[in-house]
Amino acid sequence: MPGLTAFPAFPKDVPTHPLLVVDYQLLLQGDQNEIETLWKAATELGFWYLKNHGADEDVSGMFEMGAETMALPLDEKMRFEQGDDGMSHGYKAAGANATDASGNLDTVEFINIAKDDVLAWPGHVHRTYPPTVNARMPNTIIPFVKKSLAINETILNIFNAKLGLPQGMLANLHNVKEPSASEARCIKNPPKPEISPSDIKVAIGAHTDFGSLSFLHNRLGGLQVLPPGIEDWQYVKPIPGHAICNIGDALSIFSGGILRSNLHRVVPPPRDQSKYERWSLVFFTRPGNSVVLHALTEESSIVADAVAKAPNAEALNPGVTSKEWFIRRIKNQRIKNRKGPETWQASRGTEHTPLRA
Numbered sequence: 001m002p003g004l005t006a007f008p009a010f011p012k013d014v015p016t017h018p019l020l021v022v023d024y025q026l027l028l029q030g031d032q033n034e035i036e037t038l039w040k041a042a043t044e045l046g047f048w049y050l051k052n053h054g055a056d057e058d059v060s061g062m063f064e065m066g067a068e069t070m071a072l073p074l075d076e077k078m079r080f081e082q083g084d085d086g087m088s089h090g091y092k093a094a095g096a097n098a099t100d101a102s103g104n105l106d107t108v109e110f111i112n113i114a115k116d117d118v119l120a121w122p123g124h125v126h127r128t129y130p131p132t133v134n135a136r137m138p139n140t141i142i143p144f145v146k147k148s149l150a151i152n153e154t155i156l157n158i159f160n161a162k163l164g165l166p167q168g169m170l171a172n173l174h175n176v177k178e179p180s181a182s183e184a185r186c187i188k189n190p191p192k193p194e195i196s197p198s199d200i201k202v203a204i205g206a207h208t209d210f211g212s213l214s215f216l217h218n219r220l221g222g223l224q225v226l227p228p229g230i231e232d233w234q235y236v237k238p239i240p241g242h243a244i245c246n247i248g249d250a251l252s253i254f255s256g257g258i259l260r261s262n263l264h265r266v267v268p269p270p271r272d273q274s275k276y277e278r279w280s281l282v283f284f285t286r287p288g289n290s291v292v293l294h295a296l297t298e299e300s301s302i303v304a305d306a307v308a309k310a311p312n313a314e315a316l317n318p319g320v321t322s323k324e325w326f327i328r329r330i331k332n333q334r335i336k337n338r339k340g341p342e343t344w345q346a347s348r349g350t351e352h353t354p355l356r357a
């Protein structure tokens, strides 16, 4: 599979932003040092590497599923398109989303597979999928989704304790039994065309993730973060066997801004890596559809104190359900729905609202 197995290493002389490394097995054992490392990463940058997560084989299978799916003819893939009404699940063609307020187009295609459809298989909750997805459901997708859900729930439980919330509260807001926008996504970005650097397009525009926790797998570079207080975008270097985890808007809001939902984007991989297809895989844990997004001030004095000090406390109470939040964000980044720069503004989450003092 081109781009998946053989490609040049991430160049040594391209600057990267270091992430803290968290060992999942130590988290499972309740290791206090490891929990402190996770907490530091989650509250300062909102991104960290996760090693020893045990999902590597499932990840490889998911990349194969993605390659089989993207190899289908475009008209076949378009039968499973997301549509323009704000549903995330399904196929998204390259150029279907804006990457900025001017309406520049994204370059990635992806397939999003809903957690609810995976757990209901062979039934459906939200929609149907291409035959390449169905064929991989029992042996690849179901195990990957179950493992990802378990890993993210372990992390949510650790944050729950650190935030002083009643036991099981965050897990309950992300109860797998409630329909949600949680999903697995496999992304393909084509090799960079031979054009002048000024014409190079951003693959996925600057954004914060919409939900609570993202469990991401990268082979080639291309992911960049804008760390707080730093002016320039910086690459996150992929490390074999290390997932990249990050916090999204919903968890940042629940925590009163204590947990950071950081800006990131995807650009073509650096140097020689840009001649290869770039594949990435994410599992997004998102709150149940009926959960109202707000800071959990009544359940935690730690959260209440953070909100009292927050520069932008109204951003911590969007007063909408998780379902409404997702529909608004997804719908307004679709280029077909674009009326002008205001449509991009309407797609934004916490990107431009500092939540922390």
Ligand SMILES: O=C(O)CCC(=O)C(=O)O
Binding pocket: 185, 187, 204, 209, 216, 218, 222, 223, 264, 265, 266, 280, 281, 282
């Ligand atoms: O492809 C990547 O490395 C990141 C993708 C991403 O940020 C997203 O899909 O939200």
Ligand SMILES: [Fe+2]
Binding pocket: 207, 208, 209, 264
């Ligand atoms: Fe993202």
